Amino acid sequence: MKSLFRYLRSDVSSGVVVFFVALPLCLGIALASGAPLFAGIIAGIVGGIVVGSLSGSALGVSGPAAGLAVIVFKSIEKLGTWEVFLLAVLIAGIIQFIMGLAKLGVIAYFFPSSVIKGMLTGIGLIIILKQVPHALGYNKDYEGNVGFKQLNDENTISALPGAVSDLLNLISPGALIITLVSLTILLFWEIVLIKKHKIFKVLQGPLVAVTAGVFFNYLFSLGSGDLRLGSDQVVSLPVADGFVDFFNQFMLPDFSRIADWEVYVTGFTIAIVASLETLLCVEATDKLDPEKRITSTNQELKAQGIGNIVSGFIGGLPITQVIVRSTANISFGARTKLSTIVHGILLLVCALLIPRILNMIPLATLACILIVVGCKLAKPSLFKEMYKLGWSQFIPFMVTVIGVVFTDLLQGIAIGMVVAIFYILRNNFRNPFYMIEYNHEKGREYNIILSEEVSFLNKGSILQMLNHVPVNARVVIDGRNSRVIDHDVVEIINNFKTRADVKNIELEVIGIDNKKLT
Missing domain, CATH: 3.30.750.24 (STAS domain)
Incomplete structure (x- = not known):
């Protein structure tokens, strides 16, 4: 317990940053999944507090995953009701816990470093591509699926011209100003101030950027001109009328369908996909950890399993360890898993007490924070480093990057693995x-x-x-x-x-x- 509070200042500061990153992601993923918006908040709370407490990962952050959005959307449609889907989530958690007991976490060790680094870089590029429209005030399809193809038959690249075309006619000067202010603060903090004095390591740039974003949003709201932000350009958290109304947003599974085979098929599908995404994220997070700690993948599967049991039981989305929040956690100075617990507590407290204040945060500011995270993941020096390692490392790396950007996370990794295995067999052959x-x-x-x-x-x-x-x-x-x-x-x-x-x-x-x- 003492070691958990050893780096209290840096962990709390990073936890606050992750909270600001996680809040719109939880809402956006719930929206893309066709689930109640509050289900995303529940999953974020459980991922932070429950999974964060039980996980062996020092820096990994868990919550609702965009990679599961399509599966969730189709599963709710197939099972008929949200309450029946919650039963499938609970079953998925039981399956994951059994996988952890069976020590199936070893699967993570069979992914080559070149593929993991390619996955991280591809995700970085996707983050940048998806956040640029939001930074300019275009919030028609916030977040959606972290992959190339979207629910509306658009894809990451094809959506950009439409966004740019709309922006030419419906550009948001207010969002653009907030973006410029936020980026200036973030870059100035990162490049100049953080090297000047220790106080700038404690008081993180994203916190200042969010504060500035709220201030400018309030300032613009006093007028009635073009600078005023629309309702789709700020955080949209459900506002409860008191404690009773807040807890009424939690839902129980429909246990009357416990004998339905379709529920078990859905639960098994969620368990496999969520486990694979978690294990890949664990591997990637360990590589980004400055202290190079090794996470017990079997313990992580058990923690994720308990998290999904709890989330399914109280009305939340499926949970995995997620790379965007984990990367933000590392990038902004987290040292122990206290930071992910703090972010879960903040989601709970703020959703309960101050939802109206949170709803003043511009999405443009949050987009800027994610763009900085994306740039850190897809930095040019990494491409140069992988090239120097030779074709057997560089080609699987590049194929994974392209695959993740132009398909989705799992398909991109599968394509990268095929190429990596080809080089392994080729070297074995020679x-x-x-x-x-x-x-x-x-x-x-x-x-x-x-x-x-x-x-x-x-x-x-x-x-x-x-x-x-x-x-x-x-x-x-x-x-x-x-x-x-x-x-x-x-x-x-x-x-x-x-x-x-x-x-x-x-x-x-x-x-x-x-x-x-x-």
Whole structure:
């Protein structure tokens, strides 16, 4: 407990920033999911307080995920009512908890670093692309799905011309002014002030930007001109009339459909997708952690499972660990998981006590905060760094970036994994042995030392190498270092032995016996 409060100032400050980032995301994702708006707030509260307390991740932030928006939207439509869908969320949480007990979190370790970094960069580019219209006052489709294709048959790129076209006719000067002020504060804080004095590390730039945004919004609201912001250009949090009305917004699942097979299919689907997104986010967050701490993925699955059980039971959206909020958490100085708990507490307290004040925050200011986060994820130096590592790292990285931007998170990662696996197989194909060649009294001698494991994937390169051995050569095939040699490879060596006499090749085979056959 003492270690949790060790970095109290930086964690509380970062938690406040994450709260401001999470608030519109919770509402936007609920809207895109076809769910009650308050369901997004509930999921944010549970993700912050419940999952944040139980998780082993020091810097990961959990809440409603945009990547699940399409699944949620279609599932509510298929199951018929929101209350039945909540039952599916509860079941998904039970499945996730069982996955954690079964130690299935190991899946996360099979994703290459190049794919994880590509995912982060692609998400950074998406954040920037999606926030630019909102920074200019265009809030027709706030957030939506963090992917290329949207619910309205638009996509990330095709939506931009429409936004620009609308902005030419319906540009919001007020939002534009707030954006310029907010970006100036954020960049000046990041580049200049934070290096000048410690107080600017405690008092974070996003907090000042949000305060300035509220001030300008209030100032513009006093007039009736073009600077006045519309209702779709500010945070829109449900306002309850007292405690009773607030708690009436919580809903229970419809347990009358507990025997419905469709509910279990939906729950299983949510559990698998949410678990995969969580595990990928855990891997990415650990890479961004300045202290390079390693999160227990099995503990994370159990924490997410309990979170979804609670969220489903009280009327919230499905929860995953989410990269945008986790990245913002890291970027603005979080040191322990206290920051994510603080953001959950703030969501609860503010939704209960001061929703009207929160509803004065311009979306343009929040968009600026996210644009800065996106720029940190997709910084040009990372492209240069990956290029220097060689094609086997750079190409899977770039393919993942392009895939995430032009499809969606999971499809982009799948495409990147296919390319990464190709390079793994290619390297495995090319490195089943090494050969030492030198002169022999009767000609050339080739010492071929097989690697520790020689699979059927290697038989092509071994066959090609043996076919190029010249006449009158001496060949030594040494398998003493090999733990496993595939039967297909042994067969190729035996066939070469049969043909060796024809080319007057002297062959010696060492260390290949029946114990090493597979």
